[in-house]
Amino acid sequence: MAKEQLTPAETKTMMLQVADAIIEAEPILTDADRALGDGDHGVGMERGMNAIKEKLEASEYESAGKVFMDVGMAMMSSMGGASGAVFGTLFRAGGKSIKDSGTFGSKELAELITSGTQSVMDRGGAKPGDKTMIDALDPAATAAQAAADQSLPEAINATAAAGEAGRDASKAMIATMGRAKTLGEKSIGHPDAGAVSIAIILNTMKNFINS
Amino acid sequence: MSELKKLINDPLKVADELVEGLVDAYNGECVHVGQRSLALKNIPDGKVALLVGGGCGHEPIYHGLVGKNLADGAACGDIFAAPPPGIVLEATQAVDKGKGVLYLYGNYAGDVMNFDIGAELAEDEDIDVRTVLICDDVASAPPTEKQNRRGVAGLVPIVKLVGAASQTACSLDELEISAKKACLMTRSIGVSMSPGSIPATGKPTFDIDADKIGLGMGIHGEPGVGEIPMTTTDELVPQMLDYLFKDFEADEDVAALGEGDEVILFVNSLGATTMMELLIALRKAKQILSERGIKIYDVIVGPLVTCQEMTGISFSITKLDDELKQHWNMACQSICYTKLEGAQGA
Incomplete structure (x- = not known):
């Protein structure tokens, strides 16, 4: 049965499922990054996900926001690399913005992604169109805001769909950030690996909320 | 081509194990610091410190440049990945002798973000940090955008020159100027x-x-x-x-x-x-x-x-x-x- 509000415990279960989904997708992420970067994104994300599992499984939560903050800290302190800094910032800053709300509903979803996305842009300097994870996050944040008054399943469905569309749109973009920027026009045709990860994260959240 | 025969243990522990081995190779001259950093054993009080770092997998750099008249310490990331902010902080605290720490590393998005977060954490601990990025790869951007270039092999002569400069530098300002010149040239x-x-x-x-x-x-x-x-x-x-x-x-x-x-x-x-x-x-x-x-x-x-x-x-x-x-x-x-x-x- 679809869930309207997630308890902190359910939020934790959802993020554990996200971790498993990313670990399973490691070969896909590695291939995506090899096309544009040095191919370390999959392994880095896998390391981050294992750190998340270790942290969450050992903790009890009274706030959904705190779950996301711990997800961010676990990624930031275990992964390193550009991914560790930006994914860590996404969840830490996003989680912090909802740390006072116990449960996780469509309003919290919108706040989490919007605040997190803004913090990632401030940290890394990427903006929409640079062929980074922002190209999946920014449309997802816009969709989540538009659906903030709808039910959580409706909101996450719209958010995940926007994230996927953003990931696909990143294929046509020319990389201007990070290691991929030296590819220039040759980067066209491949999605950004970070955007691929964002789509997997949002889809796994969607499946959990709708189950 | 036949499959590569790589002599390692757990593939996910390669960076940790190689840093352990590197400290062993220094045979007492360097100490292992925190999660995955190393620092010279006897850094004089009042020395302006030089910290290098970056992903492992490029040995013998970057961490192999810790040494006499070279870098005072190195923050090591995983294979081809920047060190997380916590590791940068641990390395910074280990080399700081009261005159501040110059970060000198290759210009990669991941390194810049993680070292910047590390520098913010260090500032919270009242350690003065300055950063000079190595951007020597002429193939990665035109001269008018040379601040966007990657840092590659030039780091060896650069760290050699800046390490020497750090022995006599009176202030972090002075060392920063020396480092910028070595990088420019x-x-x-x-x-x-x-x-x-x-x-x-x-x-x-x-x-x-x-x-x-x-x-x-x-x-x-x-x-x-x-x-x-x-x-x-x-x-x-x-x-x-x-x-x-x-x-x-x-x-x-x-x-x-x-x-x-x-x-x-x-x-x-x-x-x-x-x-x-x-x-x-x-x-x-x-x-x-x-x-x-x-x-x-x-x-x-x-x-x-x-x-x-x-x-x-x-x-x-x-x-x-x-x-x-x-x-x-x-x-x-x-x-x-x-x-x-x-x-x-x-």
Whole structure:
């Protein structure tokens, strides 16, 4: 049965499922990054996900926001690399913005992604169109805001769909950030690996909320 | 090609285990710090500290440059990944002796973000931090955008020069100025014939046709300016050096390289290319520099900035003035690079 509000415990279960989904997708992420970067994104994300599992499984939560903050800290302190800094910032800053709300509903979803996305842009300097994870996050944040008054399943469905569309749109973009920027026009045709990860994260959240 | 036979243990523990081994190689001169950093054992009180760092997998840099008259410490990331902020902080605290810490590392998005977060954490602990980015790869951006270039093999002469400067620097300001100058005067260009691999996955970092050379490729196999047909040393070296000559010429911030100039020439192997091949390349480079009246003040040759079993070479040229020469002349000692007082042949 679809869930309207997630308890902190359910939020934790959802993020554990996200971790498993990313670990399973490691070969896909590695291939995506090899096309544009040095191919370390999959392994880095896998390391981050294992750190998340270790942290969450050992903790009890009274706030959904705190779950996301711990997800961010676990990624930031275990992964390193550009991914560790930006994914860590996404969840830490996003989680912090909802740390006072116990449960996780469509309003919290919108706040989490919007605040997190803004913090990632401030940290890394990427903006929409640079062929980074922002190209999946920014449309997802816009969709989540538009659906903030709808039910959580409706909101996450719209958010995940926007994230996927953003990931696909990143294929046509020319990389201007990070290691991929030296590819220039040759980067066209491949999605950004970070955007691929964002789509997997949002889809796994969607499946959990709708189950 | 048959599958690579890589002698490791748990692929995910490669970075931790190699840093342990590196500390063992220093045999007491360095200590292991925190999660994955190392620092010189006896850093004098009041010394302006020099911290290097970056992803592992490029041994013997970056952490192999910790040593006498070189870097005071290194923050080590995982394989090809920047060190997380917590590791940067631990390394910063280990080398700080009250006069602040200069971060000197290659310009990669991941390193910049993680070191910046690390610097913010260090500032919270009242440690003064300044950052100078190494941006020496001329193939990665034009001279007008040289602040966007990747940091590659030039870091060896740069860390050597800045390490020497740090021995006598009175302030973090002074060391920052020295570091910026060493970086400005150092330019590199690389080529690759075949990729290295990621230890954790065994997968190559890029694909290239067997009969091609990637011109201007980065030290992780980032694409360069294009591919050319496989050729001989004597055909390739002039093309590579031309990029460096043209870059000094085109950049308004430095004078062109010419008659009477003195340089450090570094011929680097990206891993699998042999010393034999490096020496043949050095021989040709020397001829070309001599024809232009450029004097080689000192030479570095060897596999010092590598990417596993990647084949390829890079040239780095540092243009010297009296101050840089004085810093160059200082002896230094580390696992990566050791030299005696003075300069070979000078």
